[in-house]
Amino acid sequence: MTDDDAVFRALADGSRRLLLDRLRARDGQTLGQLCLGLDMSRQAVAKHLAVLEEANLVAWQRQGREKLHFINPVPIHQIARRWITQFDLPRLDALAALKDRLEGPENDEQGKDNAP
Amino acid sequence: MTDDDAVFRALADGSRRLLLDRLRARDGQTLGQLCLGLDMSRQAVAKHLAVLEEANLVAWQRQGREKLHFINPVPIHQIARRWITQFDLPRLDALAALKDRLEGPENDEQGKDNAP
DNA sequence: TTAATACGCAACCAAATGGTTGCCTGTCAA
DNA sequence: TTGACAGGCAACCATTTGGTTGCGTATTAA
Numbered sequence: 001m002t003d004d005d006a007v008f009r010a011l012a013d014g015s016r017r018l019l020l021d022r023l024r025a026r027d028g029q030t031l032g033q034l035c036l037g038l039d040m041s042r043q044a045v046a047k048h049l050a051v052l053e054e055a056n057l058v059a060w061q062r063q064g065r066e067k068l069h070f071i072n073p074v075p076i077h078q079i080a081r082r083w084i085t086q087f088d089l090p091r092l093d094a095l096a097a098l099k100d101r102l103e104g105p106e107n108d109e110q111g112k113d114n115a116p
Numbered sequence: 117m118t119d120d121d122a123v124f125r126a127l128a129d130g131s132r133r134l135l136l137d138r139l140r141a142r143d144g145q146t147l148g149q150l151c152l153g154l155d156m157s158r159q160a161v162a163k164h165l166a167v168l169e170e171a172n173l174v175a176w177q178r179q180g181r182e183k184l185h186f187i188n189p190v191p192i193h194q195i196a197r198r199w200i201t202q203f204d205l206p207r208l209d210a211l212a213a214l215k216d217r218l219e220g221p222e223n224d225e226q227g228k229d230n231a232p
Numbered sequence: 233t234t235a236a237t238a239c240g241c242a243a244c245c246a247a248a249t250g251g252t253t254g255c256c257t258g259t260c261a262a
Numbered sequence: 263t264t265g266a267c268a269g270g271c272a273a274c275c276a277t278t279t280g281g282t283t284g285c286g287t288a289t290t291a292a
Binding site (some may be wrong): 233234235236237238239240241242243244245246247248249250251252253254255256257258259260261262 | 263264265266267268269270271272273274275276277278279280281282283284285286287288289290291292
């Protein structure tokens with residue numbers, strides 16, 4: 001329905017997030033390359049890529065008989081922005097601290113649960 | 117599998133995102149209240165809430181015969197942070213600009229598609 | 233030209249998902 | 263105490279999802 005919906009759905013699957021990770025590590029890979037360590041059939045990977053394409057998270061380009069896949073960070077960017085602004089507006093300044101930490105030496109953790 | 121997985125899955129459904137929106141608008145609502153305008157059976161909403169609870173996105177508290185639901189922003193926070201840092205590290209400074217815009221008057225849009 | 237490579241298409245399958253209905257339990261108020 | 267109200271549980275159903283296999287097509291290399 002929403003345009004985000006496709007993105008959320010695409011991100012809902014671990015295999016697809018893994019594919020995004022791999023593309024982030026090295027952009028412009030072919031289907032075959034993306035299949036390599038994955039314990040999944042080529043067609044399964046192709047289907048996942050189709051979902052990612054439909055969500056506009058991955059774009060591709062023909063090169064001869066190869067299909068090179070490229071990651072598109074914009075939708076994630078938008079969603080992250082939206083959900084940060086909608087959910088965490090009061091804590092947005094925490095991101096400044098995050099930025100500081102990232103530019104600094106090490107990352108530390110912070111609290112997790114607060115179930116009543 | 118991952119701890120994020122439950123969160124991503126939970127966020128994948130529009131109805132559940134809507135429930136989170138409603139809780140964000142007013143925290144501590146009962147099942148019945150959350151059902152009100154939703155064109156879904158009470159049990160369907162209860163199931164969605166169960167998914168959100170399992171992802172630790174919603175916590176609840178008994179009060180007599182009522183069950184008050186509370187939103188927990190931490191998991192989204194964590195995911196947003198992770199995905200921003202993993203995907204957008206080079207653009208992290210854009211968040212500073214975002215913060216400026218949010219503290220300023222109006223929000224403008226930016227580019228969408230870039231399929232080849 | 234032939235064969236190997238890289239991918240697409242379609243059918244099929246099991247399991248998960250989102251939803252329903254029916255009925256049961258606990259709590260509050262008359 | 264007796265309803266009415268808020269919610270829980272379980273069975274059931276249709277569709278979607280994630281995956282497979284089999285076969286077909288285009289491109290490259292021998």
